[in-house]
Structures are given as C-alpha cells and as structure tokens.
Amino acid sequence: MVFLKKIFLFIKRESQIFFSNFVDLCSNILFFFLSIFVFVFALGADEQLLRTVGLGIIWSLLLLSSTLSLRKFYEEDFNNGVITIIHMGGMSYELIVFFKIISHFLFVQIPFLASIPIASVFFNLPIIEVYNLILTFIIGSLILSCLGSISSSMNLLNKTNFSIGSIIVLLFSIPVIIFSVGINNSDSNFNNLINLLIGIALIFLGIAPWSSAAFIRLALRNK
Amino acid sequence: MVFLKKIFLFIKRESQIFFSNFVDLCSNILFFFLSIFVFVFALGADEQLLRTVGLGIIWSLLLLSSTLSLRKFYEEDFNNGVITIIHMGGMSYELIVFFKIISHFLFVQIPFLASIPIASVFFNLPIIEVYNLILTFIIGSLILSCLGSISSSMNLLNKTNFSIGSIIVLLFSIPVIIFSVGINNSDSNFNNLINLLIGIALIFLGIAPWSSAAFIRLALRNK
Amino acid sequence: MLLINNLSFYRNNTIIFEDLNLSLNNGQITQIRGKNGSGKTTFLEVILNILEPKNGDIFWEGKNIKKNIFNFFNVTTFIMDQNTSTKKLTVLDNINFWKGLCASKLTNADILLLLETFNLLKYKNTKVMYLSKGEIKKLELLRLILEQKKLWILDEPYNHLDNSSIEILNQTFKDHANKNGIILFASHFNPSINNLEIIDFH
Amino acid sequence: MLLINNLSFYRNNTIIFEDLNLSLNNGQITQIRGKNGSGKTTFLEVILNILEPKNGDIFWEGKNIKKNIFNFFNVTTFIMDQNTSTKKLTVLDNINFWKGLCASKLTNADILLLLETFNLLKYKNTKVMYLSKGEIKKLELLRLILEQKKLWILDEPYNHLDNSSIEILNQTFKDHANKNGIILFASHFNPSINNLEIIDFH
Amino acid sequence: MMLNFLINPNKFNILADIIFKPLLIIAFIILILGLILVYYSPLDYQQGLTVKIMYIHVPSAWLALLTYAIMTIYSIVGLAFKIPFSFIINKAIAPIGAIFTTLCLLSGSLWGKPMWGTWWVWDARLTSVAILLIIYVIIIFLNQTFESREVKEKTVAIFILIGSINLPIIKFSVDWWNTLHQPASISKLSSPSIDISMLKPLLVMTIAFSLIGLIIAILRIKAEILIRKRDL
Numbered sequence A, B: 001m002v003f004l005k006k007i008f009l010f011i012k013r014e015s016q017i018f019f020s021n022f023v024d025l026c027s028n029i030l031f032f033f034l035s036i037f038v039f040v041f042a043l044g045a046d047e048q049l050l051r052t053v054g055l056g057i058i059w060s061l062l063l064l065s066s067t068l069s070l071r072k073f074y075e076e077d078f079n080n081g082v083i084t085i086i087h088m089g090g091m092s093y094e095l096i097v098f099f100k101i102i103s104h105f106l107f108v109q110i111p112f113l114a115s116i117p118i119a120s121v122f123f124n125l126p127i128i129e130v131y132n133l134i135l136t137f138i139i140g141s142l143i144l145s146c147l148g149s150i151s152s153s154m155n156l157l158n159k160t161n162f163s164i165g166s167i168i169v170l171l172f173s174i175p176v177i178i179f180s181v182g183i184n185n186s187d188s189n190f191n192n193l194i195n196l197l198i199g200i201a202l203i204f205l206g207i208a209p210w211s212s213a214a215f216i217r218l219a220l221r222n223k
Numbered sequence C, D: 001m002l003l004i005n006n007l008s009f010y011r012n013n014t015i016i017f018e019d020l021n022l023s024l025n026n027g028q029i030t031q032i033r034g035k036n037g038s039g040k041t042t043f044l045e046v047i048l049n050i051l052e053p054k055n056g057d058i059f060w061e062g063k064n065i066k067k068n069i070f071n072f073f074n075v076t077t078f079i080m081d082q083n084t085s086t087k088k089l090t091v092l093d094n095i096n097f098w099k100g101l102c103a104s105k106l107t108n109a110d111i112l113l114l115l116e117t118f119n120l121l122k123y124k125n126t127k128v129m130y131l132s133k134g135e136i137k138k139l140e141l142l143r144l145i146l147e148q149k150k151l152w153i154l155d156e157p158y159n160h161l162d163n164s165s166i167e168i169l170n171q172t173f174k175d176h177a178n179k180n181g182i183i184l185f186a187s188h189f190n191p192s193i194n195n196l197e198i199i200d201f202h
Numbered sequence E: 001m002m003l004n005f006l007i008n009p010n011k012f013n014i015l016a017d018i019i020f021k022p023l024l025i026i027a028f029i030i031l032i033l034g035l036i037l038v039y040y041s042p043l044d045y046q047q048g049l050t051v052k053i054m055y056i057h058v059p060s061a062w063l064a065l066l067t068y069a070i071m072t073i074y075s076i077v078g079l080a081f082k083i084p085f086s087f088i089i090n091k092a093i094a095p096i097g098a099i100f101t102t103l104c105l106l107s108g109s110l111w112g113k114p115m116w117g118t119w120w121v122w123d124a125r126l127t128s129v130a131i132l133l134i135i136y137v138i139i140i141f142l143n144q145t146f147e148s149r150e151v152k153e154k155t156v157a158i159f160i161l162i163g164s165i166n167l168p169i170i171k172f173s174v175d176w177w178n179t180l181h182q183p184a185s186i187s188k189l190s191s192p193s194i195d196i197s198m199l200k201p202l203l204v205m206t207i208a209f210s211l212i213g214l215i216i217a218i219l220r221i222k223a224e225i226l227i228r229k230r231d232l
C-alpha cells in the first residue's frame, strides 16, 4: 500500500510539472504542425506527391518532435539531486525509470494523438491510413518514450553537448518507422505487423528501465 | 585595440567550448544523416520519388538538426552568470549576441557544409542542385543562427519547458526554405532569389542582436 | 549505530581517503572538517552508496548496508549541498511530495507550524524558483524534520543560513541527538553545539 | 566613492527595500547582513544595474552611473553566489579568459603564484567540473585579484571556504582596503576584519 | 492633445464611455444595411451564389491584417516610449485578430472547395495566412505563459515586431508568386477593377466588420485596464 502510494505520488508530481504550464503541452504539437509546413514547402505543393509521402512525413515528424521533448527527461531531476532523493525514498532506479516512461507516455505522447487527424487533412490522407496511423502511433510512441529514456539517461553521462541520445533514438526508431509505415502496404499482413510492433514495445519496456538505470547509476558516480 | 582583443577572446572561448569535445561537432551531423535514413525508410526507396523530394528533405532536415543544437545557445552562460561577467567586461549585450551568432555560424553551421555533398549522393541529386544547395545553405544557416539566437534567448525567459523558441525558429525559417528550394525551379530567377535570401539574412542580423539582447536583459531582471 | 570499516576511495587512481575507520553512536553529533578538496563530500557520498568504495564496509546496526541498501535508506535523511526542491513547484507541493515519499506522519497543521518557525509560511504557495538562496536552503532542511529518520547526513548545512536559522538548526540537531538520533555533517562552520565530535580530514 | 541615494526596489509590487541611503568611502569594507530573504542579493544586483530600481540614483565618484554604465563596470568586480567559471574549460583557460576580459596586466608567473596561494596549482589543467565546491569558489575569488578593479562587490564570499582560505580572503580584503579600494559584500559570516562597517537589512 | 486617448487609459475610458452606445447602434444599422446590400448584390456569372462568401472573406482578411498592423505600431510605441497602454491594447486585440484570421481561413476554404476543388492548397497566400494565425495563437499563448508582467508585455511586443515581417508577405504574396489565389483587384491603389455593384456591399460590410471589431476591442481594453489597475 505505502509503495503504491509512493508510485502514485511520483506520477502526480510528474503531472504537476507537466501541467504547471498548460502551454507547454501545446508547444510540441505546434512544433509538429510547423515542421509539416516546412516540409510541404520544401517538397513543393504537388497534391499527388503529398499524398504519397504524407504518411511517411507525419510519422518521421512525430518522431522528431518527440525527440525534442525527450532531451530533458532526466536532466533537471538529475542535476539537482531529486533522483537520489526519490531513490532513497525506496524506489529502485529501475522503477523510477519505468514510471518516468509511463508518465511521459501519458502526458506528452497521448496529447499528440489529437493532432494526427488534423495533420492528415493537410495531406488529404485516406481515412484508413489515418486510422492505421493512430493505431501504430499509440504503440510507436510508447517505444519512443522508452528510447527517449535510454537516450536522455545516456546524455547524463557526458556533460558536453554531444547529443548521442538523440542519435540513439533515431537509430532504433528506424525499424518502428518501417513497420508502422509498412502497415499500409496492401500486401502486408496487418495483424502480423501490429503484433510485431507490440513485441518491440514490450522488449523496450523491458530494456529501457534496466539500461537507463544503469546509465543513471554511472552518471551519479561520475558527476 | 583592447576592444578587438576582447572580441577575439570571446570567440576563442566559444571555439574552445565547441572543440573541447570534438565529438560534439560530429553528433549533429550524425543526427542529420540518421534522420535522412529515417525519412528514406518512411518514404520507401522509390528512386524517382527520392530524387524529386531529395532537395526538400535535405533542407528541412538541415533545419531541424540545427534546431537541436540551438537550444543551449545561451542557457549555460546565462545560468551561471557568465553573460553578466562578459557584459561587465565592457561588451554590450547586443555585441555579445552578435558574436555569439557569428561563432555559432562558424563552429556549428559551417561544418555542416561538409555533409551536404554526401547527403546529396543518397538522393542522386544533379550536381547543379547540390551547388545551389550549398550556396543557399551558407546564407540560410546564417539566418538560422540568428533565429536560434532569438529563440534561445526567448527560452531563457520562462523557466518552464515551453519550447516556444524552437517554434519560432521553424516559423520564420519557412520563407527561407521556400526561397532556398525554389531556386531550383527552372522558371525562377536565380539572382533575385539569392538577393532576397541575403536581404533576409541582413534583416535578421539586424533584428537578432537587438531582440536577443532585450530578451536577455528581461531574463536577467526576472531570474 | 553506524560503523565504517577500513573505507578507501580512489578517484581516477588518485587516493581521496584510505583506511578510514569511524563509528557513530546513537545520540552523537559528528562534524567533518577539512580543507577544500579534502574529500568530505566524497566521503558522504560513499557512505550513501552513491559512489562505490574501493574497499571497506559500512555497517548499520551491525548489518552491512550493502546487503539491503533500502533498509539503510529507510532510516537515513541525506541533505546535499544542492537543492533538491523542484523549482517549478510551490513550496507546499514540494513538501507534500517529500512527505509522501517517506510516508511521514506529520499533519498539515504540523507542517504549517514548521514553515512558520522557519519563516517560510508566507511563501507556502510560491514557486521555489522565486525564493532567495537561504529560503531554498531552509526549505531543504525541513526534510530533516519531515522525514523523521534516525540518521541524518548533511553536506554544508550552514551555508546561506542567517543567524536565527542557524540557531534553529542547532537546536534541531540537539533535539535529534537527545532522541538518540545520529547526525553526521560536513561543514567549515563552527556551530555552538556541546559534545560535538569533530573529524579532521587531512 | 560610491553614493547610493534614496534607492527603492519593488518586486511584483512587494517592497524589497525603500529609500536606502549609503555612502562607501575609499578604503572602507562594508558587510551587509540580514535575515534570509531580506533583499541583500537583490540590493547588490540593483547596484550593478542588473535589476532596475524603482527610484533612486547611484553615484560613482560623483557621476550617476546610469550615464555611462561601462565606466562603472570598468572599476567594478562582481562575484556572485554562482560560479561563473565555464565548467567545460580548464582552470587556466578560465583564468586566461577573465584576464583578457579585463585587460589584466598580471604575468603568468603571478598567476601561478596566485594559484599556489589558493592551493589550486595542481588543478591548473583540470576542467572546472571536476573540482570540489570550495575549489570552484576559490577559483572564482581569484577574479578579485586578477581584475585589479577598485570596487569589489561580493555575494556570500565565505560560503564553502575552509579556514585557511577565509584567512587569505580576509587578508586580501584588508590589503585592498589599504590601497584605497572599496569592498561591499553580503554574508551571514562573521569575519575577523577590523573597521568592518555593518549594514543591517531589516 | 486630441489623440491622447490613444495612449492614455483614462482618456480612453472617458471617450469609450461616450461613444460606446452610439457605436453599438451605428454598427447594428450598418450591419443590417450591409446584409441587405449583400442579399441584393448581383450573382457572378461564373461563381454563382458562392460569390457571396466574398463579403465575409475579404473584410475579415483585411481586418486580420489591420489588427496585426495596429499591434505592430503599438509595440513600437510601447517599447520605444515605454507607454504601458500600448501593451494593454496589444493584449486586448490579439484574440480579435485571431478570430478574424480564422474567419478568413474558414471562409476561404469554404470558397475554395467549389472554386478550386479542394479545401486547402499549399499556396503562398493561404500559407502565410495560416502562419499569421499561428503567430496570433503564439501571442495569445505568450500572454498566458509568463508570470511576471514586465516579461510578458515586452516579450509579446518584441515577438509582434518580429512577426510583422509576415504582413508584407501576405499582402504581396500574390504578386511575388504565381498562385491560385485572386490577385489584388479591389485594394489596388489606382483603380479598383471590380464592378461598383459588388464594391458597394463589400465596403459596407467592411465597415460593419470594423465596427464590430472596435466594439469588442473597447470592451476588452476596458477589462484589461481594470485587471491592470487591480494588480497595481
């Protein structure tokens, strides 16, 4: 019971930080839309072309926009020692990471869902693709949150700008992208791919807490 | 003389920070290449399609990758008071911002140039487009550095996550993208567009120091 | 009782301290003094298992703390030189978070009284980022009383505090020691506490 | 001579200080004391024009500093409670940067000597992020001597310092006062300096 | 000074109290008049009934631009001469501009469906208007974000100034790029190339829209003044 209460408290604090400024939530979404604009202009406004590349662009931009919000996953809590305090309160680093991921998923990724249908209008995507997009994004964004956790905990290790974290997110998200976009190919098996995505998500939900916790421990030791 | 020496020192310090970890420099470029991969996978590897969208993608990804490096433009120097010290050393905030922009341009943007030809190979771009890309990127990245300065100084103001800065960068880089990509349209006037780009760069070189300095002053006052 | 046995720590092959033996009994207040860079902060972090000692062991109530580190954490409050309060949340939000984290039994009235004694009551709904350095430090020190643990480990607790707060802190230390608590802190300050044991880092 | 005339400052409509008058003569060392949150840091920042006063004026050698703020900065060293050293650069890199910024005339030998007295010589090629808190503070205080300005303004200079460094700092203050320098600092510490003027913030 | 009410909240309040009721009546009359004129205006031989969207589209487009222009001027005034009233006005009228921009976008895409066959094309005019909307939204956000009033007001003012680069782009985008969108035919300085029978209702509607905007603006500015007085 006490333990559950601690977890609840942790998530509550996360939500307080996220919601302490509602505008924060919107900014990522705004960023996403603007980057769509950028792409459309860069590609030229050929309607046929846009429809072909639309899904790919939306997915990759969802990815890039959430990389932006990932950078500060642990930074602040790490720098001012809150992570140590929470740990000493009785949560192992693995658990902290796990709930950090869950709250990131809830408070940052899920709000993105709302923006997907609107974005699809810009590209005149067919309704079935939009539906697939939303479905894959729910699973994919969980994977992204895991990757984000790994990457930003890795970024704690060096006090320089080196954004190795973002690079890792990109690297590992390539398969996610392939499967998620591939789901719309008529000749691919929908259920198989969804199962594959869920599988990847589960794997990362296992790997992320373990590896992030290891990185955090290392970082604490070399602060 | 003393004044010139101070400026030289300032730029030297910037370069020391940038080069203190050479890997830093490479990471942005790596990020750029990886995001190209992401896009290629998201779009599917249809060669004809890739050639059509190549230029646009390269430009927009250059833009997004440099947004990543822009976030810490002033943050550290501001948080530990170095900006105040430099200011008290006799440089107005406007000058500090100006040279910050210049050094960002020199140490972060210029190295990107090297990656452009390589990236073009991925998309089989014709040589004339690569040439245009490099030319427009030199001017465009100066504009991006200015935008980055504005945005990150704005980010100093609120202690929340709201990444209004990145949004501003994207917002104002849309015209840059339009002109830079438009230069390859056969029916557009090359010289006109280049002049327009240079014009925008000059406008922002004027606006950025003024507005960034105003933001920094405001931020100091409300730290 | 905290027992430290032959503790050594090296950082990048340079020795920070070596073969350190120390025992802290119940009701004892111990101050670590020493020159800058002599390894006081490092020592505290080693005790708390944030840094790993090269060799040596630490025993709490006769048990090696490594066996079950959470049992040890369960009786320990650590106040670092940093401020662990979340800058974007208000004073009360922070307190409630800490309170929940250690399952503290203090009532709200107690907490308001605590804030009152530390002169922080008027800031209870202010975000921490708008407080002065000393006020943030005092908020941090509230955790000592909030968490109701037996072992207190503090790094430079006297920094930033004004005279009356120093008085209050001293009194808090003494009260805790009278209740059989154990206090270990590193500081350059010379507090007026009787029976203060002083360890000198070379 | 620094003259402060009827200075008032408000933060979000709450008064921090009001109608403050003060004059600092050459050779005078002044300490600001006061409770936490009484506005000491704020006061120093107002003097340095980082914060804008609601009303009142500050005169340096008879001239309003607002007229030409850089003339005033030219004679002032400000050491904040923060550490302005760049964490990613080495101690010597930092020193060289500061030296250039204030066009200091100290030779390299002088600087090595300085580092020696502050016990920092062995770290001269270490990145600042690997130093202990007190060592970083001492590095920061080096700026006092490096910049060779007349007016020194410091916020909590004694925090983190060990006893011998406090001695050195006191000596430095006295030497500077003897050379007609002016020192204004905010601290809760009680340094052993004769002729110390103390201003109490209510 | 006659125009003091433009920079002095007290004078503004006095004047606003005097003119508010008459303004309300006049706006109502002109709006009715405009609607009648629109009803009897001729149909376009190509566009049919949909041409009547123009009487909403064009006034709201103009007012969206006008509102931003006013905000730009007030930002300059506010930053250069430190006149707080300009910040009050900026804050008050930003949502009005946002509403007009939204109206312009909505009516435009409603019009676009029958005319061009899609709701949305990536044409320079349309996109720059969408960017205008985003800028308005950011301004409204910014007004909500900061806790310190000084920071808020100055940031918004500086941001408005930077964003004003967008205005000429909107205005001249149809000349600079060959686009789907109608080039200027009414607002051409020399001689409007539109039939007088369509020009008349359009102008009347524009006046009606401006008056409605003005009325909302007065209400909002008065509320802002009150809020600011309470804070002080």
Ligand code: HEM
Residues within 6 Å of the ligand: E054, E057, E058, E061, E062, E104, E105, E106, E107, E108, E109, E111, E112, E113, E115, E116, E125, E126, E129, E130, E170, E171, E181, E182, E183, E184, E185, E186, E187, E188
């Ligand atoms: C979402 C889509 C649209 C947007 C954002 C938009 C935006 C604008 C703007 C900003 C103006 C004012 C420009 C100025 O004063 O020079 C304007 C004027 C005008 N628009 Fe649109 N428009 C849209 C769609 C359309 C469509 C579909 C039509 C009809 C085919 C149309 C016809 C006009 C006309 C006739 C004018 C008046 C031009 C003049 O004489 O100045 N617009 N529009």
Ligand SMILES: Nc1ncnc2c1ncn2[C@@H]1O[C@H](COP(=O)(O)OP(=O)(O)OP(=O)(O)O)[C@@H](O)[C@H]1O
Residues within 6 Å of the ligand: B222, B223, C129, C130, C131, C132, C133, C134, C135, C160, C162, D011, D016, D034, D035, D036, D037, D038, D039, D040, D041, D042, D043
């Ligand atoms: N950025 C800020 N925004 C709003 N209020 C602030 C801010 N910084 C400080 N304050 C408030 O202003 C008052 C004075 O703060 P200041 O930092 O000057 O105190 P101080 O005398 O230096 O205290 P200390 O001894 O704790 O350092 C405090 O009540 C504090 O809460």
Ligand SMILES: Nc1ncnc2c1ncn2[C@@H]1O[C@H](COP(=O)(O)OP(=O)(O)OP(=O)(O)O)[C@@H](O)[C@H]1O
Residues within 6 Å of the ligand: A222, A223, C011, C016, C034, C035, C036, C037, C038, C039, C040, C041, C042, C043, D129, D130, D131, D132, D133, D134, D135, D160, D162
């Ligand atoms: N992250 C680090 N990496 C490498 N060396 C470090 C690191 N942190 C501290 N050191 C070195 O370890 C030694 C001990 O540092 P520590 O912080 O424990 O000193 P301290 O006794 O707390 O000093 P102070 O009184 O200044 O706080 C110092 O010589 C310091 O240079």
Ligand SMILES: [Mg+2]
Residues within 6 Å of the ligand: C040, C041, C042, C155, D132, D133, D134
């Ligand atoms: Mg220490």
Ligand SMILES: [Mg+2]
Residues within 6 Å of the ligand: C132, C133, C134, D040, D041, D042, D155
């Ligand atoms: Mg202070």
